[in-house]
Amino acid sequence: MQALITALIYLSLALPVLAQPADEAEREELRSFLEATISDADSFEDRYDAEVWLVDMSARLERFIEDPKHRLELLQDIHSAASRADLPPELVLSVIEVESHFDRFAISRVGAQGMMQVMPFWKDEIGRPDDNLTVNKTNFAYGCRILQFYLQRENGHLHRALARYNGSVGRRVYSDKVYRAWRDRWRTKPLNWKD
Template sequence: MRGLFIALLWLILTNHAVGQPADAQEREALRSFLEDTISDASSFDDRYDAEVWLVDMSARLARFVKDPKHRLELLQDIHAASAQADLPPELVLSLIEVESHFDRFAISRVGAQGMMQVMPFWKNEIGRPDDNLTLNKTNFAYGCRILQFYLQREKGDLHKGLARYNGSVGRRVYSDKVYRAWRDHWRTEPLDWAD
């Protein structure tokens, strides 16, 4: 059954428009990579959860990230950072879509960096001035923990927590954008978007 699922996963990922492997050797390398990626997905409850989530989210992410190997690595890193911060990974994917459209080199007009648009001053605040915010794992670790902090501070209110994350306290324009991205592209389970 596991082999069948890996074969199905491979077909879904490689036949999704761009990113189709060019030859048999590349296809085999991708198949092996998929199996290793799923086996390494330690932030999931079990292997089946990893397979289902990675296949589903990879298909959704294909419009932003064409390379299937890169999508899986990215999704695994996002899921791991989300799990460590006790955040729904779909919320983090929504935030990244709004903040950077999955561009790790994005820099905002105020200097925020990376996919989650983390302000560089945080590096000095925690005594890690040499951290590189364009490295995805670093950016996700910072961004997810910052979002976790603001959501805890706002007692789980998604609109208020996201407004704090974005620096737009008292307004809902940003949180509404994240909500629409979640609703239209990333939703898997309900989140409490209460007013």
């Protein structure tokens, strides 16, 4: 048993920490960005566009979430957070599928929480220690802003930004999974996945 505990501790120390920059200046820049951008807003400007998108995505989401009302509420929250962060909501859906399979109570082996697998230390970093990362709106606000930050930092390069989000810089295993989820399930219009 002690050997197993030691192995788990070693493994957790060896794993990259999700969305935690190694560079202290980058970490401070992301902390400031999160602090300034987490807020609420409505994302749909046109009712018809909202209905079309929600009906389409609800049918796609049914394999993960059975209850239609829950699906629509979830999709509205995802669309809202993605829109505030200038992200395609379909990209965010792809990230969520890979990160948690739409399980709001998911916790990774390194402690990341919620559907977008956000590290809890960010709450203290931005002075919001009472935020609950298993509350979808909160989780999406953090996750979308973190992804937005990395997309800006990587000049829109999706694979590199996703690798930073996942803490796997220099590798494409994670970003390729997100790409496949987007391509196979969430795509509505092209995204620039080129290297």
